[in-house]
Amino acid sequence: MSDPAPRDDAQRHSAYELERRSFRRRRMVDAACALPLLGLFLWWVPLLWQTGETDITMAEALIYIFAVWLALPIATGLLIWAIRRSSAPDRPEARL
DSSP states (O other): OOOOOOOHHHHHHHHHHHHHHHHHHHHHHHHHHHHHHHHHHHHHHHOOOOOHHHHOHHHHHHHHHHHHHHHHHHHHHHHHHHHHHHOOOOOOOGGG
């Protein structure tokens, strides 16, 4: 039984890059799945604020909730953009 021909450095580097890229893509998909839970947790934060010590007004709490509401779609859009970019075919500018 003969061993298969050893792969050259370019093939090994290419295989390593594919594994690395797929790992990053899976982590971004995991982050996209966890984003609604993060948003829910961030919306619960005003319930933890104590009104006696910190003097946080209702207007400040609503501004905070609106900021979280605005940040969630922006973060989702950035994650979608990054996932699509990572799953695009090999492009010279995509390799960094």
